[in-house]
Amino acid sequence: MNTNIDNLNSVRKPKIFNQSMSFVEGWYWVLPSQSLQTGEIKAVTIFGKDLVVYRGKDRRAVILDAYCPHMGTSLAEGKIEGNELRCVLHRWKFDAEGICVGIPNVDEPVSLKAKTWPAAEQYGMIWVWTGETPQQPLPFVLDWENQDFDFSLGSQFSIDCHPNVLLLQGIDTQQINLVNKLPLKMVLEKQELNQNAIIFSTITNINGKSFWLNLYRRFFNNSFNYSVCYWYGTTSIVSFTNDSTQLHIIFTTRLLPGGKTAGQTLFMCKKRQGILGKLINKLILKIGKKISDRLLKTNDKILETMQFDLKTPLKADLSIMQFINHLERQKPLTWESWLLVRSREREEEVREEREKREKWRDELVND
Numbered sequence: 001m002n003t004n005i006d007n008l009n010s011v012r013k014p015k016i017f018n019q020s021m022s023f024v025e026g027w028y029w030v031l032p033s034q035s036l037q038t039g040e041i042k043a044v045t046i047f048g049k050d051l052v053v054y055r056g057k058d059r060r061a062v063i064l065d066a067y068c069p070h071m072g073t074s075l076a077e078g079k080i081e082g083n084e085l086r087c088v089l090h091r092w093k094f095d096a097e098g099i100c101v102g103i104p105n106v107d108e109p110v111s112l113k114a115k116t117w118p119a120a121e122q123y124g125m126i127w128v129w130t131g132e133t134p135q136q137p138l139p140f141v142l143d144w145e146n147q148d149f150d151f152s153l154g155s156q157f158s159i160d161c162h163p164n165v166l167l168l169q170g171i172d173t174q175q176i177n178l179v180n181k182l183p184l185k186m187v188l189e190k191q192e193l194n195q196n197a198i199i200f201s202t203i204t205n206i207n208g209k210s211f212w213l214n215l216y217r218r219f220f221n222n223s224f225n226y227s228v229c230y231w232y233g234t235t236s237i238v239s240f241t242n243d244s245t246q247l248h249i250i251f252t253t254r255l256l257p258g259g260k261t262a263g264q265t266l267f268m269c270k271k272r273q274g275i276l277g278k279l280i281n282k283l284i285l286k287i288g289k290k291i292s293d294r295l296l297k298t299n300d301k302i303l304e305t306m307q308f309d310l311k312t313p314l315k316a317d318l319s320i321m322q323f324i325n326h327l328e329r330q331k332p333l334t335w336e337s338w339l340l341v342r343s344r345e346r347e348e349e350v351r352e353e354r355e356k357r358e359k360w361r362d363e364l365v366n367d
């Protein structure tokens, strides 16, 4: 097959793909929006970093490092006052930017900031960007900017398999045909949308009969328009589309310690008008849930025992290699610190921040 040594090396000896402590800078799911009410604080651990998420009076979700910058008390034990969070131990108060805005019995302002992380809410989920400033948008459906859509949340799932390996099942065409017994000859075309997103798509005619194929034909006719768009190697949007009907299934995942996956499914379709339109969309979203449950169940045991190593790539494995190479070109971050891997500059910044903080503490002590 047409490949080169560099590509093969990154496939056989990846530094990010399928590595137990590797992830890239990006947007990742935190919690379903509905599980964080106004005035609530929740503790979460994402890529080894302990965080708290809270929702103040303005209903905005705020994400902070979990421990108080004064003495390390868990901010999850604190209390929300308006849009601010008060630490439970010495009652220091932090605003939504993490700035310390009040210390009981201390009049002069203290220049101190709890570390905050960019947060967003979309598709009924709270998301965090694992860097200082978001460089890319939240995962989105291609050509759907400014479109109205209906969506529903599916189930959370976990599997003893790396997110990258789990999600590439969507482009493993040999497996899709064989396991699902689909009478298709699928050839995927790839397109890189940006540094962090890549889409694989195909339009194939379907023949044959089965319950699933008949159901599919009811909505999508004889043409199998299928695409999988990957964001940050850990969120995939699996799309089935035709001119009138679209179904998008989002599998958004996070890496857990030990190379396991925690994930959440979401379903989306274009908004339809009227009661009938709403009913049709409800049905489409339900079908999405059925398909996603089936996809997650089909290979779970195989994936949990698999030692992924693409030793003998065939032409049919080209998309898998392209996915791995795309992921290998992204910015890897360090587990727990979320610093860029081998970033001297960043380490320098952190050292300066630490020195400033220590200087401030020394000044306080000397006073």
Ligand code: FES
Pocket (backbone or CB within 6 Å): 068, 069, 070, 071, 072, 073, 087, 088, 089, 090, 091, 092
């Ligand atoms: S530990 Fe939080 S205010 Fe002291």
